[in-house]
Amino acid sequence: MTDVTPAFDATAASTAYRSALSVIAEVEPRVADAIGAELADQRASLKLIASENYASPAVLLTMGTWLSDKYAEGTVGHRFYAGCQNVDTVEGLAAEHARELFGAPHAYVQPHSGIDANLVAFWAVLAQRIESPALERAGVRHVNDLTDEDWATLRHALGDQRMLGMSLDAGGHLTHGFRPNISGKMFAQSSYGTDPETGLLDYDAVRARAREFRPLILMAGYSAYPRRVDFAKMREIADEVGATLVVDMAHFAGLVAGKVFTGDFDPVPHAHVVTSTSHKSLRGPRGGFVLCQPEYADAVDRGCPMVLGGPLPHVMAAKAVAFAEARRPQFAGYAQTVVDNAVALAEGLSRRGARLVTGGTENHLVLLDVSTFGLTGRQAESALLDAGIVTNRNAIPADPNGAWYTSGVRLGTPALTTRGFGAAEFDRTAELVVDVLSHTSPTATRDGSPSKAKYAVDGGVADKTRAAAAELVAAHPLYPGLDLA
DSSP states (O other): OOOOSOOOOHHHHHHHHHHHHHHHHHHOHHHHHHHHHHHHHHHHOEEOOTTOOOOOHHHHHHHSSGGGGOOOOEETTEESSSOOHHHHHHHHHHHHHHHHHHTOSEEEOOOSSHHHHHHHHHHHHHIIIIIHHHHHHHTOSSGGGOOHHHHHHHHHHHTTOEEEEEOTTTTOOTTTTOTTSHHHHHSEEEEEOBOTTTOOBOHHHHHHHHHHHOOSEEEEEOSSOOSOOOHHHHHHHHHHHTOEEEEEOTTTHHHHHTTSSOGGGOSTTTOSEEEEESSGGGOOOSOEEEEEOHHHHHHHTTHHHHTOOSOOHHHHHHHHHHHHHHTSHHHHHHHHHHHHHHHHHHHHHHHTTOEEGGGSOSSSEEEEEGGGGTOOHHHHHHHHHHTTEEOEEEOOTTOTTHHHHOSEEEEEOHHHHHTTOOHHHHHHHHHHHHHHHHTEEEEEOTTSSEEEEEEEEOTTHHHHHHHHHHHHHHTSOSSTTOOOO
């Protein structure tokens, strides 16, 4: 298998971390202890959470610097604070690497998270589609110059703006118009789902819904849909109804960066605006960024102060390092292995009788319907955790148990692929998952009905699985050679 783990100098990293923890311990030793314990926990975990990964020591060390101490509202060369020349350097590098990595005309790397990136995108679209005429009528040049009366007019106009996104149970994200989220309060929202038989996106149904609803924003992207999306078709639909296509690629950005998703399945050439996080499959620091076509660049760059507060220079620097890592040839091998491993995991689960939403996967995640084991997602998640396997429960299409208990468990391959797992290890992991779930059953509530939360695992299964999981991760150490002792 291709070497997919970022290389680093273990001796230098060990010295750096031991020194850092020693300095921290002088002030608050409990924090130093917790940091060390977290590394130990992550090393011992069979981590299958699709949205998590392991950043390289270079990325992690970049965040622990005095760039953290600098305020830098504004953009490169146009700051509201003096003395930002070094922040300009790291932000410029991060944006440059992002543009080159994804082939995007413009990149904005200030968002602190994925939801911040989405909010920047939403307001950029509103700036293009709503605010510009209002600004012209008001005789002002920029949204920051609007009066309270102008804002009142705009707020009234917002009530007429519509977003169409993938429903939560079909695999969409809560920031795609889900009512309790700010996106669902900014826009009148409607959802498209998946085919009830196959679980796949039905583009004709999306088109019909878009024609009926006439959204301002057509939102694409997902957090729990185990297939590729044809973004060329989504752009056709958006153009037909006069919508702006915004794609949230937070989950699969690494597969785009690694050129596993190309052509119609690469959102960057087709979307007006693309949002993402910099962690997950991209293996960078926790944060967000926005890519866009030139006509949206000016509005996107005004994310601060429109949506964001001061940017985080130390995290932008870490994004620059992570994007630089992703531009290296071996990252493409990593991205392909993530998908190959997901297919191996899916096939291993299916071969052992598990039911998968859509019947398989084409990306980095697998969505397992645990109702066939007589369990809720909450019970399955907890039982697997008892056995040393870290997952997260997730709704499935038309989920009778809702978003809290759920009927599904989401499994992902990016993190363990970083550790060097291959198809054989993921097949073994599938065996362990099915074994645990097959030996787990709901327990009764006080009135005798089956509980949606409580469960029991047959004797010895959790211990046996935990030992097997420990063997798997021991064979593929996390940050090999890095020693805190």
